[in-house]
Amino acid sequence: MRLSNYFIPTIKENPAEAQIVSHRLMLRSGMIRQSSAGIYIWLPTGLRVMNKIADIVREEQGRAGAIELLMPTIQPAELWQQSGRYDAYGKEMLRITDRSEREMLYGPTNEEMITDLFKNNVKTYKDLPLNLYHIQWKFRDEVRPRFGIMRGREFLMKDAYSFDLDFEGAKESYNKMYVAYLRTFARLGLVAIPVRADAGAIGGDLSHEFQILAETGESTLYYDKGIESFELASLTGDIESETVSKLQSYYAMEEEKHDPENCPVPAENLRTAKGIEVGHIFYFGKKYSEPMGAKVAGPDGKEVVVEMGSYGIGVSRLVGALIEANHDDKGIIWPEAVAPFKVGIINLRAKDEACTAACDDLYQKMQDRGIEVLYDDRDAGPGAKFADMDLIGLPWQVVVGPKGLEKGVYELKNRRTDERIELGLEELLNKLG
Amino acid sequence: MRLSNYFIPTIKENPAEAQIVSHRLMLRSGMIRQSSAGIYIWLPTGLRVMNKIADIVREEQGRAGAIELLMPTIQPAELWQQSGRYDAYGKEMLRITDRSEREMLYGPTNEEMITDLFKNNVKTYKDLPLNLYHIQWKFRDEVRPRFGIMRGREFLMKDAYSFDLDFEGAKESYNKMYVAYLRTFARLGLVAIPVRADAGAIGGDLSHEFQILAETGESTLYYDKGIESFELASLTGDIESETVSKLQSYYAMEEEKHDPENCPVPAENLRTAKGIEVGHIFYFGKKYSEPMGAKVAGPDGKEVVVEMGSYGIGVSRLVGALIEANHDDKGIIWPEAVAPFKVGIINLRAKDEACTAACDDLYQKMQDRGIEVLYDDRDAGPGAKFADMDLIGLPWQVVVGPKGLEKGVYELKNRRTDERIELGLEELLNKLG
Numbered sequence: 055m056r057l058s059n060y061f062i063p064t065i066k067e068n069p070a071e072a073q074i075v076s077h078r079l080m081l082r083s084g085m086i087r088q089s090s091a092g093i094y095i096w097l098p099t100g101l102r103v104m105n106k107i108a109d110i111v112r113e114e115q116g117r118a119g120a121i122e123l124l125m126p127t128i129q130p131a132e133l134w135q136q137s138g139r140y141d142a143y144g145k146e147m148l149r150i151t152d153r154s155e156r157e158m159l160y161g162p163t164n165e166e167m168i169t170d171l172f173k174n175n176v177k178t179y180k181d182l183p184l185n186l187y188h189i190q191w192k193f194r195d196e197v198r199p200r201f202g203i204m205r206g207r208e209f210l211m212k213d214a215y216s217f218d219l220d221f222e223g224a225k226e227s228y229n230k231m232y233v234a235y236l237r238t239f240a241r242l243g244l245v246a247i248p249v250r251a252d253a254g255a256i257g258g259d260l261s262h263e264f265q266i267l268a269e270t271g272e273s274t275l276y277y278d279k280g281i282e283s284f285e286l287a288s289l290t291g292d293i294e295s296e297t298v299s300k301l302q303s304y305y306a307m308e309e310e311k312h313d314p315e316n317c318p319v320p321a322e323n324l325r326t327a328k329g330i331e332v333g334h335i336f337y338f339g340k341k342y343s344e345p346m347g348a349k350v351a352g353p354d355g356k357e358v359v360v361e362m363g364s365y366g367i368g369v370s371r372l373v374g375a376l377i378e379a380n381h382d383d384k385g386i387i388w389p390e391a392v393a394p395f396k397v398g399i400i401n402l403r404a405k406d407e408a409c410t411a412a413c414d415d416l417y418q419k420m421q422d423r424g425i426e427v428l429y430d431d432r433d434a435g436p437g438a439k440f441a442d443m444d445l446i447g448l449p450w451q452v453v454v455g456p457k458g459l460e461k462g463v464y465e466l467k468n469r470r471t472d473e474r475i476e477l478g479l480e481e482l483l484n485k486l487g
Numbered sequence: 488m489r490l491s492n493y494f495i496p497t498i499k500e501n502p503a504e505a506q507i508v509s510h511r512l513m514l515r516s517g518m519i520r521q522s523s524a525g526i527y528i529w530l531p532t533g534l535r536v537m538n539k540i541a542d543i544v545r546e547e548q549g550r551a552g553a554i555e556l557l558m559p560t561i562q563p564a565e566l567w568q569q570s571g572r573y574d575a576y577g578k579e580m581l582r583i584t585d586r587s588e589r590e591m592l593y594g595p596t597n598e599e600m601i602t603d604l605f606k607n608n609v610k611t612y613k614d615l616p617l618n619l620y621h622i623q624w625k626f627r628d629e630v631r632p633r634f635g636i637m638r639g640r641e642f643l644m645k646d647a648y649s650f651d652l653d654f655e656g657a658k659e660s661y662n663k664m665y666v667a668y669l670r671t672f673a674r675l676g677l678v679a680i681p682v683r684a685d686a687g688a689i690g691g692d693l694s695h696e697f698q699i700l701a702e703t704g705e706s707t708l709y710y711d712k713g714i715e716s717f718e719l720a721s722l723t724g725d726i727e728s729e730t731v732s733k734l735q736s737y738y739a740m741e742e743e744k745h746d747p748e749n750c751p752v753p754a755e756n757l758r759t760a761k762g763i764e765v766g767h768i769f770y771f772g773k774k775y776s777e778p779m780g781a782k783v784a785g786p787d788g789k790e791v792v793v794e795m796g797s798y799g800i801g802v803s804r805l806v807g808a809l810i811e812a813n814h815d816d817k818g819i820i821w822p823e824a825v826a827p828f829k830v831g832i833i834n835l836r837a838k839d840e841a842c843t844a845a846c847d848d849l850y851q852k853m854q855d856r857g858i859e860v861l862y863d864d865r866d867a868g869p870g871a872k873f874a875d876m877d878l879i880g881l882p883w884q885v886v887v888g889p890k891g892l893e894k895g896v897y898e899l900k901n902r903r904t905d906e907r908i909e910l911g912l913e914e915l916l917n918k919l920g
Contacts, residue, residue: 061554061619063608087604089559090591095604096557104557121494124529124537126522126641127560127624128581128593145586148561150593153578153628158523160561160583160593171520171528175496186494191560191624195586208559 055395056417057430061098064442075270076377077202079386083445085373092199092207099394099446100373104210106392107372108189110241111212118234120185120214125167127191131157133166136346148193148207160193165342165364168215172360173348179219179358182350183227187214189369203370204330210370216363219352221339224361228260228337229298231365235264235333236301242372243389244379247277247329249306251336259302260337260363268378271328276317277306279325330375337363386447387470395428397486398448400440402455404433413454416464416479423487444469450486488828489850490863494531496520497875508703509810510635512819516878518806525632525640532827532879533806537643539825540805541622543674544645551667553618553647558600560624564590566599569779579627581640593626598775598797601648605793606781612652612791615783616660620647622802636803637763643803649796652785654772657794661693661770662731664798668697668766669734675805676822677812680710680762682739684769692735693770693796701811704761709750710739712758763808770796819880820903828861830919831881833873835888837866846887849897849912856920877902883919 062084071088072078080086085100096104112122128150134140148160161167168186176184189212199207216227232248239246248262265275281304305319308329317324342348343360352358368375380387390396397420401413413429420427428448430439436455443451453465463476466485477485495517504521505511513519518533529537545555561583567573581593594600601619609617622645632640649660665681672679681695698708714737738752741762750757775781776793785791801808813820823829830853834846846862853860861881863872869888876884886898896909899918910918 059552059554061556061608061617087608089600090561090563090589091587093559093561093563095559095600098554098556101555101557119492121492121531122534123494123531124534126526126528128523128526128626128641130523130526148583148585150581150583152581153630154524156523167522167528175494175520184494193561197586208561 055428057428058432060428062442062446063097064445066441072202074201074204074378075381076204076374079377079381079445079447080202080374083386083447086203092196092205094203094206094208102394103376103388103392104370104373107242107376108210108212108369110391111189111238111367111369114234114238114241115187115212115214117237118185118230119183120187120231120234122188123186124188125161125164125171125190127160127193128158129161129164129167131159133170133346134159137166137169137342138345139166146194146196148195161190162192162194163211163364163366164188164190164213165215165362166346169342169346169348169362172215172217172343173346176217176350178351179353182360183216183218183223185214185216185227185231187212187365202374204374206370209368212367212369214365216365217343217348218361219350219358221361224337224339224363225260226295228335228363229295231335231363232262232298232302235335235365235367238367239264239266239332241391242376243391244332244376245282246332247275247281247306247327248301249275249277249308249329250311251334262302262335263308263331264333264335265308265329265331266375266379267327268330268375269328270378271330273329273331274309274326275306275329276309276312276319276324276326278304278319279323280304281306282325330371330378331368332372332375333365333367335363335365337361381447384441385445388447388449390449393426393449394446395426395448397425397427397450397452398443398446399427399429400436400443400451400453401429401431402436402439402453404431406456409454409456409459412459416452416454416482419479419483420486423483425483425486452482488861490861491865493861495875495879496530497878499874505635507634507637507811508814509637509807512810512814512878512880513635513807516819516880519636521635525629525638527636527639527641535827536809536821536825537803537806540675540809541643541645541802543824544622544671544800544802547667547671547674548620548645548647550670551618551663552616553620553664553667555621556619557621558594558597558604558623560593560626561591562594562597562600564592566603566779567592570599570602570775571778572599579629581626581628594623595625595627596644596797596799597621597623597646598648598795599779602775602779602781602795605648605650606776606779609650609783611784612786615793616649616651616656618647618649618660618664620645620798635807637807639803642801645800645802647798649798650776650781651794652783652791654794657770657772657796658693659728661768661796662728664768664796665695665731665735668768668798668800671800672697672699672765674824675809676824677765677809678715679765680708680714680739680760681734682708682710682741682762683744684767695735695768696741696764697766697768698741698762698764699808699812700760701763701808702761703811704763706762706764707742707759708739708762709742709745709752709757709759711737711752712756713737714739715758763804763811764801765805765808766798766800768796768798770794814880817874818878821880821882823882826859826882827879828859828881830858830860830883830885831876831879832860832862833869833876833884833886834862834864835869835872835886837864839889842887842889842892845892849885849887849915852912852916853919856916858916858919885915
């Protein structure tokens with residue numbers, strides 16, 4: 055993409071309203087703009103990153119056997135009255151009355167709707183296990199929306215729902231998602247710690263929050279360091295249930311639940327770090343299937359109320375979380391898997407015909423090879439171009455100027471390490487292609 | 488995808504609530520389910536088709552230079568008060584009061600929001616022309632939602648907005664979208680007639696509705712037959728402005744505006760057909776930029792209020808429109824470009840080991856070649872499998888049974904023509920790959 059034909063409205067100064075680094079950098083690098091409190095417009099590069107995250111989430115959900123569908127944003131109140139959550143949900147639910155005076159709401163989550171869908175369309179145990187998910191906008195009317203898209207009101211979430219005949223099946227479905235989550239966050243270049251969460255009386259220990267490590271994280275975690283190394287190693291192959299049990303046996307708690315006196319981990323193995331919650335998986339048995347009547351005919355012909363779990367990933371939130379974990383004082387440092395473009399070309403002398411011809415040629419050759427490239431072809435000074443490119447944070451930068459061209463070389467900069475090397479055209483294309 | 492691991496809840500009987508064929512077939516083939524009046528859940532195959540349509544729309548918008556971003560669904564009332572449309576819009580607008588008693592709404596369209604975004608982020612004519620679009624859910628609180636997703640309340644729409652310095656520029660932007668629309672519908676396998684629409688006093692003749700031809704269409708069109716042949720031929724290469732002028736000069740009117748007495752088309756060239764509106768393009772000058780103050784510095788440094796146009800495509804509506812134009816009494820007949828899968832494998836004898844082994848092998852080989860395949864591996868009778876596969880409407884069916892396997896052949900059926908041929912394994916894979 056040529057920057058002159060694109061829309062990346064960068065900002066030099068730090069916006070006063072942004073309290074955390076991801077919010078500042080998303081505004082400054084032209085990824086988002088606020089429309090109203092906690093509600094954002096996703097500008098082109100922001101949308102590209104979010105879509106790449108969503109695609110990775112999608113692939114790993116699919117690999118784990120979950121099936122994608124799409125539920126609407128607006129839900130009828132009746133469903134929530136059936137489950138008993140309509141009155142309980144409080145002011146975070148955006149309640150709406152339509153022109154026919156029907157009570158509606160903007161879905162903050164979809165347990166009720168998916169349970170109703172299941173109930174009306176699945177009749178036999180033969181169709182189980184079943185895991186249905188969607189990636190859709192949700193709304194939670196936060197009393198104080200803040201931190202940009204990290205705690206917005208309208209946000210994009212992946213939520214999956216599993217249906218099983220019995221607890222053993224439900225546990226297997228849960229563990230599949232547990233593994234899918236570890237894979238997903240690893241592919242995003244993040245270290246994610248599955249922290250034991252409250253599942254209430256029903257779930258026993260089948261509830262985990264996935265917290266990614268970032269210095270600017272909102273919660274403090276205590277965990278057995280074994281989980282870090284274990285996790286990555288175990289992701290190389292298929293994960294056996296034994297492996298999952300081992301993983302789940304590692305200690306990992308939020309500060310509020312961490313009791314230093316009775317912590318089972320020896321001091322030398324105990325780590326503490328800041329975390330940002332980006333996912334939550336949760337077994338809840340018959341909490342919705344029972345009141346809403348979601349049953350199937352079992353093997354013996356008798357009706358069985360199904361066992362359910364739900365599995366959320368904050369897709370839009372991950373954009374911010376990734377920046378919290380990947381930035382420096384110049385801007386964002388995107389992991390390749392989610393970068394809006396892989397490489398940026400900086401034309402140092404847009405007015406120099408030879409320099410521009412070389413850039414145009416390089417740009418064309420990169421496109422021909424399918425390399426995602428952002429070409430800063432603007433007629434602007436080198437300082438502004440360097441600053442913008444660092445701010446936007448593409449993994450690689452190619453700097454093209456008259457001096458290098460005389461020698462027949464292009465300067466390739468690694469945004470993360472700041473390492474710079476000079477390469478001929480073919481070498482450069484081979485390295486990036 | 489193995490049908491036994493998927494979720495396509497087909498229905499044998501015609502649902503009583505469905506008045507038109509696309510609604511009936513979408514329900515029966517398990518593409519959608521209604522959640523509440525005019526609000527639908529998109530089941531897996533429905534979502535796949537909608538995503539494929541969206542991707543084609545996206546590619547053609549990109550080819551025409553439009554840039555994708557994403558605006559939120561919930562908008563602040565203030566924007567609409569600035570443009571003067573807040574009170575004018577009436578009951579079709581879903582109005583919402585949030586927990587802080589702020590007036591919000593679920594966007595039925597985005598002229599106000601995009602004009603505001605432009606105003607705050609674009610300052611100079613050098614950034615023009617600019618065309619920004621998104622594909623996002625909209626809500627119109629129809630008094631009588633009907634015809635399934637064809638006239639739903641929550642619907643998916645692509646809307647693009649162009650910004651130019653002067654009328655000449657705006658006209659060029661308009662014509663680019665005009666061409667992009669013709670390309671888009673042609674790629675979807677549809678004949679689309681651009682019908683002159685009312686642009687009011689501002690737009691002159693710069694307003695067209697794109698109507699696709701279908702016997703079950705809701706409006707009656709009268710048009711010069713030249714437009715049909717011309718269109719397809721002109722899509723093979725770049726379209727010159729002359730070509731666009733010629734295309735736009737062809738007569739095409741809805742019945743209400745067609746005056747038989749004064750029609751300029753000779754009777755032998757005049758065609759009449761039923762149409763379904765799937766797109767609308769519209770030049771509206773300074774209607775929003777003036778009251779909302781969207782200006783840029785012009786070449787002489789003076790401020791210029793920008794010229795705008797908007798360009799909509801009903802993405803979810805197109806799913807229904809495609810079915811209205813592509814079906815028979817057995818079910819849907821998908822054009823390849825948007826089919827949920829390209830081919831279906833029907834295993835006639837799921838209990839026969841050899842037959843199932845052959846199907847498994849064929850399925851694996853198709854997947855290895857990247858052929859999108861739905862494999863009916865269920866333990867069900869041939870009649871039910873044939874009926875479901877015809878209903879779902881994949882372009883190709885491969886029927887695998889013991890008799891064919893004895894001869895070493897597979898029966899390949901073309902869903903549209905009902906033509907059947909017998910092919911060996913390699914021939915079959917080469918034909919479909």
